[in-house]
Amino acid sequence: xxxxxxxxxxxxxxxxxxxxxxxxxxxxxxxxxxxxxxxxxxxxxxxxxxxxxxxxxxxxxxxxxxxxxxxxxxxxxxxxxxxxxxxxxxxxxxxxxxxxxxxxxxxxxxxxxxxxxxxxxxxxxxxxxxxxxxxxxxxxxxxxxxxxxxxxxxxxxxxxxxxxxxxxxxxxxxxxxxxxxxxxxxxxxxxxxxxxxxxxxxxxxxxxxxxxxxxxxxxxxxxxxxxxxxxxxxxxxxxxxxxxxxxxxxxxxxxxxxxxxxxxxxxxxxxxxxxxxxxxxxxxxxxxxxxxxxxxxxxxxxxxxxxxxxxxxxxxxxxxxxxxxxxxxxxxxxxxxxxxxxxxxxxxxxxxxxxxxxxxxxxxxxxxxxxxxxxxxxxxxxxxxxxxxxxxxxxxxxxxxxxxxxxxxxxxxxxxxxxxxxxxxxxxxxxxxxxxxxxxxxxxxxxxxxxxxxxxxxxxxxxxxxxxxxxxxxxxxxxxxxxxxxxxxxxxxxxxxxxxxxxxxxxxxxxxxxxxxxxxxxxxxxxxxxxxxxxxxxxxxxxxxxxxxxxxxxxxxxxxxxxxxxxxxxxxxxxxxxxxxxxxxxxxxxxxxxxxxxxxxxxxxxxxxxxxxxxxxxxxxxxxxxxxxxxxxxxxxxxxxxxxxxxxxxxxxxxxxxxxxxxxxxxxxxxxxxxxxxxxxxxxxxxxxxxxxxxxxxxxxxxxxxxxxxxxxxxxxxxxxxxxxxxxxxxxxxxxxxxx
Numbered sequence: 098x099x100x101x102x103x104x105x106x107x108x109x110x111x112x113x114x115x116x117x118x119x120x121x122x123x124x125x126x127x128x129x130x131x132x133x134x135x136x137x138x139x140x141x142x143x144x145x146x147x148x149x150x151x152x153x154x155x156x157x158x159x160x161x162x163x164x165x166x167x168x169x170x171x172x173x174x175x176x177x178x179x180x181x182x183x184x185x186x187x188x189x190x191x192x193x194x195x196x197x198x199x200x201x202x203x204x205x206x207x208x209x210x211x212x213x214x215x216x217x218x219x220x221x222x223x224x225x226x227x228x229x230x231x232x233x234x235x236x237x238x239x240x241x242x243x244x245x246x247x248x249x250x251x252x253x254x255x256x257x258x259x260x261x262x263x264x265x266x267x268x269x270x271x272x273x274x275x276x277x278x279x280x281x282x283x284x285x286x287x288x289x290x291x292x293x294x295x296x297x298x299x300x301x302x303x304x305x306x307x308x309x310x311x312x313x314x315x316x317x318x319x320x321x322x323x324x325x326x327x328x329x330x331x332x333x334x335x336x337x338x339x340x341x342x343x344x345x346x347x348x349x350x351x352x353x354x355x356x357x358x359x360x361x362x363x364x365x366x367x368x369x370x371x372x373x374x375x376x377x378x379x380x381x382x383x384x385x386x387x388x389x390x391x392x393x394x395x396x397x398x399x400x401x402x403x404x405x406x407x408x409x410x411x412x413x414x415x416x417x418x419x420x421x422x423x424x425x426x427x428x429x430x431x432x433x434x435x436x437x438x439x440x441x442x443x444x445x446x447x448x449x450x451x452x453x454x455x456x457x458x459x460x461x462x463x464x465x466x467x468x469x470x471x472x473x474x475x476x477x478x479x480x481x482x483x484x485x486x487x488x489x490x491x492x493x494x495x496x497x498x499x500x501x502x503x504x505x506x507x508x509x510x511x512x513x514x515x516x517x518x519x520x521x522x523x524x525x526x527x528x529x530x531x532x533x534x535x536x537x538x539x540x541x542x543x544x545x546x547x548x549x550x551x552x553x554x555x556x557x558x559x560x561x562x563x564x565x566x567x568x569x570x571x572x573x574x575x576x577x578x579x580x581x582x583x584x585x586x587x588x589x590x591x592x593x594x595x596x597x598x599x600x601x602x603x604x605x606x607x608x609x610x611x612x613x614x615x616x617x618x619x620x621x622x623x624x625x626x627x628x629x630x631x632x633x634x635x636x637x638x639x640x641x642x643x644x645x646x647x648x649x650x651x652x653x654x655x656x657x658x659x660x661x662x663x664x665x666x667x668x669x670x671x672x673x674x675x676x677x678x679x680x681x682x683x684x685x686x687x688x689x690x691x692x693x694x695x696x697x698x699x700x701x702x703x704x705x706x707x708x709x710x711x712x713x714x715x716x717x718x719x720x721x722x723x724x725x726x727x728x729x730x731x732x733x734x735x736x737x738x739x740x741x742x743x744x745x746x747x748x749x750x751x752x753x754x755x756x757x758x759x760x761x762x763x764x765x766x767x768x769x770x771x772x773x774x775x776x777x778x779x780x781x782x783x784x785x786x787x788x789x790x791x792x793x794x795x796x797x798x799x800x801x802x803x804x805x806x807x808x809x810x811x812x813x814x815x816x817x818x819x820x821x822x823x824x825x826x827x828x829x830x831x832x833x834x835x836x837x
Contacts, residue, residue, distance in 0.1 A: 111150055111167055114139045118180035119152060119173040123188050125165075133188035136180060139170065242508050246542040246566030251584040251595065253572070254613040261585045263612045264592055266553040268448050268530035276445045278693070282700040289712060290719035292689055295443040296682040301435055302349045305403060309347040312402040319344030345396045348731070353724040354388050355397045356679060357717050361385055363663040363680070364710060370665060388721070403675060404428045425468045426498055428671040429678070433498075436678050441495060444689060445527050446488050451650030452516065452535035455485040455496065455658065457677040468498050481673055484515050486523065486533070489646070491653035492688035493681045495519045498674070509565075512539050520552050529553035532610055534647025542566030542593060545609050549591045557608030558644055560595070567595065567607070574599040578624070579636035583613045596638055600624070606640045614638030657684040657709055687712040778802050
């Protein structure tokens with residue numbers, strides 16, 4: 098029998114286009130210049146997309162690399178002579194730093210076919226770049242700025258590389274700064290509320306109180322013209338049944354009690370808010386009902402506010418970029434910066450930190466005043482994404498809200514801007530030498546190199562294969578679990594190491610703090626084998642072990658926040674971030690207290706570690722005591738201010754008389770006065786110079802005489818009535834004495 102000839106695979110039709118020149122129309126990249134083209138060249142074949150080709154631009158323009166379909170690339174093919182002809186006209190994006198003049202020479206403006214086309218109008222450097230799409234402002238894509246990682250040369254490591262050593266920066270704190278508490282704890286007083294006040298201090302309370310009182314006035318709460326929650330209800334101000342509710346005070350003590358109740362609701366969870374004020378056997382919370390009534394709580398939640406509403410841009414104005422146009426974070430930005438500043442000033446974190454998302458699940462009636470994004474790979478699909486630097490114990494250090502509308506697109510991406518922005522705040526306060534562990538959303542060669550050059554920080558963690566500057570055409574590790582393939586390079590004096598490890602899948606690591614892994618510097622760890630249903634010893638490179646330990650910080654913070662997260666959906670949408678700031682202070686109190694016990698702080702000598710819930714309950718009790726103290730101090734100041742005499746007020750020679758005459762027997766006690774003319778007591782008939790000066794009581798002693806005269810006993814009242822009508826002698830004496 099004849100053997101069948103083995104069929105050879107068909108040649109890839111894209112292979113013949115590699116290296117060919119292209120004339121790419123500018124309209125393909127939304128550059129509306131008629132007839133203009135970019136000069137490009139086919140670079141390589143796209144690995145995952147079999148119908149795509151990578152193209153590289155020879156001149157400044159849309160960017161360095163892009164990919165396009167094969168059918169489209171064929172339409173752009175040009176000859177080498179046309180591409181290399183010096184008379185050919187290729188479009189270049191205008192440089193924004195040039196002057197406002199479009200052309201320098203009048204003859205060129207009239208020009209021929211080879212004259213450069215100039216845009217109709219140029220933008221200023223500080224002017225926002227973008228457009229309005231679907232009635233919403235969309236920032237323009239930032240031009241790709243050249244970076245040192247574009248020329249990176251990766252070398253594959255076949256073993257130990259003694260010449261390639263990681264550059265780990267030493268910890269260098271500013272003068273007079275040490276790790277831990279920046280101000281010692283007081284010798285007396287509660288500790289938990291002291292740690293809490295170092296994050297959420299009296300300035301935060303006064304800020305919220307000021308704006309909340311302004312909201313009470315804007316809504317006209319407590320008046321017949323109050324804005325109703327239910328506009329269809331007629332003649333019922335504020336949505337109540339036939340009468341307006343009393344306006345909440347929104348003072349600092351009131352706000353403290355309001356937030357304590359919210360925290361209690363998050364710990365002791367019930368199906369609905371109304372059940373906390375029930376008095377049944379199985380539902381209800383007596384502690385909450387004692388602190389505040391249900392109506393006061395509802396009014397307080399309604400009037401709680403964090404900003405000046407007169408400075409907010411209307412939500413419908415989305416044709417302008419922030420801060421001129423609508424800004425979703427405007428309602429909590431002032432409080433957010435104040436809490437973050439206090440937290441950063443209170444405690445100096447340790448060297449190793451964790452960088453990841455600490456998301457807050459979105460709750461509310463609509464999306465006004467809150468930044469919400471969708472991520473199908475996250476447990477909370479719709480949530481507010483907060484990038485956060487955390488200590489390994491779970492404490493919160495600095496943070497940033499992602500996906501905010503931005504005025505101009507970031508130079509190297511939004512995550513690059515936010516990550517180095519947080520690093521800049523940390524560096525300005527506590528110097529250099531921090532080691533940040535992060536995942537592939539934030540880690541890239543650009544971030545690692547710039548973080549090391551600008552702040553002397555070491556970044557490490559997982560990295561995406563398509564990140565700018567990552568290894569191209571990297572070899573995959575062997576099929577054995579734990580096998581690794583490493584590459585090393587140096588960019589501007591910063592050594593980088595890329596390690597590809599096979600675990601359940603291929604995991605890519607990028608670091609400036611770790612060298613090439615070997616069997617000597619690695620370790621083995623038991624890992625679960627799904628197919629054989631047992632644990633097996635798997636080799637772990639140092640970057641993998643440190644990454645697993647470094648990711649604990651933000652994950653632990655997220656677990657703590659889930660314990661304190663409220664389940665109600667009837668808050669204002671922007672309250673998601675307000676409560677995220679509030680509950681994070683309780684988490685920091687718990688983490689800091691346990692840390693200071695381990696460090697042997699003198700004030701906490703002999704104290705025992707407790708759980709997050711126990712620390713939160715203790716902090717809540719101390720906050721209520723602080724609210725009572727502030728209320729007493731406020732009442733004392735108000736009383737002192739009222740009792741202080743006015744030096745410009747005229748002196749009253751006659752005693753002050755109350756125009757309202759109370760009935761005999763009223764339990765009201767009147768203010769004693771001094772009489773200008775002596776008289777006799779209406780009960781004991783003795784001479785009197787000072788006593789109760791109320792018109793209904795007349796001249797009467799303040800002690801026993803007043804008590805007997807105001808008695809509810811009818812016999813005693815009849816005797817006083819008889820005494821009142823006895824005639825008196827002209828010299829002030831009486832015909833007979835009153836019976837004892």
